Amino acid sequence: GEDVEQSLFLSVREGDSSVINCTYTDSSSTYLYWYKQEPGAGLQLLTYIFSNMDMKQDQRLTVLLNKKDKHLSLRIADTQTGDSAIYFCAEKGTYKYIFGTGTRLKVLA
Amino acid sequence: EPEVTQTPSHQVTQMGQEVILRCVPISNHLYFYWYRQILGQKVEFLVSFYNNEISEKSEIFDDQFSVERPDGSNFTLKIRSTKLEDSAMYFCASSEEPGQNTGELFFGEGSRLTVL
Numbered sequence: 001g002e003d004v005e006q007s008l009f010l011s012v013r014e015g016d017s018s019v020i021n022c023t024y025t026d027s028s029s030t031y032l033y034w035y036k037q038e039p040g041a042g043l044q045l046l047t048y049i050f051s052n053m054d055m056k057q058d059q060r061l062t063v064l065l066n067k068k069d070k071h072l073s074l075r076i077a078d079t080q081t082g083d084s085a086i087y088f089c090a091e092k093g094t095y096k097y098i099f100g101t102g103t104r105l106k107v108l109a
Numbered sequence: 110e111p112e113v114t115q116t117p118s119h120q121v122t123q124m125g126q127e128v129i130l131r132c133v134p135i136s137n138h139l140y141f142y143w144y145r146q147i148l149g150q151k152v153e154f155l156v157s158f159y160n161n162e163i164s165e166k167s168e169i170f171d172d173q174f175s176v177e178r179p180d181g182s183n184f185t186l187k188i189r190s191t192k193l194e195d196s197a198m199y200f201c202a203s204s205e206e207p208g209q210n211t212g213e214l215f216f217g218e219g220s221r222l223t224v225l
Contacts, residue, residue, distance in 0.1 A: 095165035099152040
């Protein structure tokens with residue numbers, strides 16, 4: 001069935017790197033996404049990766065994609081307190097996007 | 110910057126009452142979605158809508174739910190007879206044709222529904 005799995009919590013110290021992991025199920029997904037949700041707000045796109053890419057770097061964000069293992073990760077370099085939020089990975093199906101369980105990132109000052 | 114807007118931001122209703130949640134998607138978008146998020150849980154797909162008809166719906170989207178695009182701008186979600194377990198944050202989203210560009214989903218800020 002369709003399922004996108006993530007670990008629920010991650011806690012890091014300010015200035016360290018954060019790595020959030022995700023496994024997905026649909027190997028035909030053309031794009032995979034990372035969304036950020038701040039408290040009381042909707043989801044905002046952080047970054048995405050096309051399925052024929054292994055890696056994408058966007059300022060402090062690095063996305064790694066392992067299609068063989070259906071594993072996606074998001075690395076945030078030099079994590080700041082403003083990065084504290086819930087991070088969702090998502091895969092795109094034909095008529096819907098399937099979101100993971102979300103990883104709550106807590107950044108300790 | 111264009112955005113998806115949702116109203117109301119919070120609605121409290123009695124069990125068994127009908128609720129309509131409203132959304133104004135981004136004007137040039139063609140695909141519309143409703144998702145819900147029960148407090149602290151995952152973002153669950155409810156329904157997608159294109160060309161005035163439902164493209165796909167989940168198991169959650171039973172006969173108590175319906176969607177409509179009554180005019181050229183609004184996209185509504187109706188729950189006919191609310192249950193306690195319908196309490197959640199409901200997010201509307203829209204996208205351009207998903208096959209084009211990155212197919213990014215743009216989300217509204219959400220409508221919190223509390224069923225008493």
